[in-house]
Amino acid sequence: MSPIEIAKDIYWLGVIDWNIRDFHGYSTYQGSTYNSFLIMDEKIVLVDTVKKGFADELIANISQLVDPTKIDYVISNHTEMDHSGSLQTVMHRIGNDKPLYCSKVGYKNLSKHFPNEWNYMPVEDGGELSLGKRTLSFMETRMLHWPDSMFTYVKEDKILFSSDAFGQHYAGLERFDDQIGEAIMPHALKYFANILLPYSSLILKLVDKVTKMGLALNMICPDHGIIWRKDPAKIINSYVEWSLQKPKRKALIIYDTMWHSTEIMAEAIVEALGKEGIDARPMHLRSWHRSDIITEMVDAGAILVGSPTLNNGLFPTVSDFLTYMKGLHPINKVASAFGSYGWSGEAVKLISQELKEMKFNLIDPGLKIQYVPNKQNITACHELGKRIAEALPPE
Ligand code: FEO
Numbered sequence: 377m378s379p380i381e382i383a384k385d386i387y388w389l390g391v392i393d394w395n396i397r398d399f400h401g402y403s404t405y406q407g408s409t410y411n412s413f414l415i416m417d418e419k420i421v422l423v424d425t426v427k428k429g430f431a432d433e434l435i436a437n438i439s440q441l442v443d444p445t446k447i448d449y450v451i452s453n454h455t456e457m458d459h460s461g462s463l464q465t466v467m468h469r470i471g472n473d474k475p476l477y478c479s480k481v482g483y484k485n486l487s488k489h490f491p492n493e494w495n496y497m498p499v500e501d502g503g504e505l506s507l508g509k510r511t512l513s514f515m516e517t518r519m520l521h522w523p524d525s526m527f528t529y530v531k532e533d534k535i536l537f538s539s540d541a542f543g544q545h546y547a548g549l550e551r552f553d554d555q556i557g558e559a560i561m562p563h564a565l566k567y568f569a570n571i572l573l574p575y576s577s578l579i580l581k582l583v584d585k586v587t588k589m590g591l592a593l594n595m596i597c598p599d600h601g602i603i604w605r606k607d608p609a610k611i612i613n614s615y616v617e618w619s620l621q622k623p624k625r626k627a628l629i630i631y632d633t634m635w636h637s638t639e640i641m642a643e644a645i646v647e648a649l650g651k652e653g654i655d656a657r658p659m660h661l662r663s664w665h666r667s668d669i670i671t672e673m674v675d676a677g678a679i680l681v682g683s684p685t686l687n688n689g690l691f692p693t694v695s696d697f698l699t700y701m702k703g704l705h706p707i708n709k710v711a712s713a714f715g716s717y718g719w720s721g722e723a724v725k726l727i728s729q730e731l732k733e734m735k736f737n738l739i740d741p742g743l744k745i746q747y748v749p750n751k752q753n754i755t756a757c758h759e760l761g762k763r764i765a766e767a768l769p770p771e
Contacts, residue, residue, distance in 0.1 A: 385416040389437035391430040394547045402570040403665040407547025411599045418508025419448040428461030444469045452478040453539040455485040455524045482524035519575045534594040542611045544601030554606035566671040574705040576619035623677030623708045626655040631682030632691040637716030638682045648761025661693035666700045677768045679709045681727045685717040698730045710767040713742035739767045
């Protein structure tokens, strides 16, 4: 891809990773981009780099605009290797003595990734860097998505380079929100749900801080996906809404099954919830990717998890999902466990323990039935669905 001028003398020169399908456990079924930017002022600045394997492409993109050795400064907003993996090659080409700006934690983290004695320039929260006509301002955004993360703001152009925040794993020819429209929002939500959900409270604080600062925004440039220029407020408002995780009258019945008995239970629970007017859906763990379930979970008020008992424990896909979900700290859910068993029946208890540890509101000890559900068992599933519906707050 050739560089694209996104504002006068400011260029996108990122790369498109059309083929990535897994990003540490998140299904990136439409690929991703690693965005890098060049500001051509009296000083020339490269903002963020790209994943290892794309370094030559980035250098070729830079070279279409300027000899890479003419770059004066490099900024690393985030250490994770999808943005720093090419740094060694890029710094070698630009000049290993060029000042490398990052947060204080970024300095520590980059030092642990790379052996080079680079000319690190750790910056304070609120620190500034003059480029001549423009001034860059740095803002620490710890845990969005790593402790080292920071934003870089171009004061005169009102452009925010937001690193992971507001990004999307989406590979396409579109570069801006107005070129793709509403179709980008599911990708932005999935990114939020699977990368930033655990930091929801920090996002709310950050938005509050930025609002109080009165930071004007013409453009938000994340390091993945499209740039928000038509309506930057839209993605900020969406982040506020998603971070609040306000529960809807929506229930996810997440399960796996061995001989269809737990599946019969799941469908009976869904049926009962549907009769109560709840938006309910079964999510079979070998039919739905864990990261798509998490995306649906952001606004779901109820989570039911079902597993057969296998060798005195959980079905492997259920363990996988519970581990993934626990790390993402969803909040504001009523919950219950269910499942079929043959003789020992530990699965429901194990799921309930996990749901309790996640601080979900467990409405009962869980429903377990032996072997194949009979009429009475189906009635019990219907009753569980009804109790879940009653426990959901009104919208
Ligand atoms: Fe896109 Fe946290 O890296």
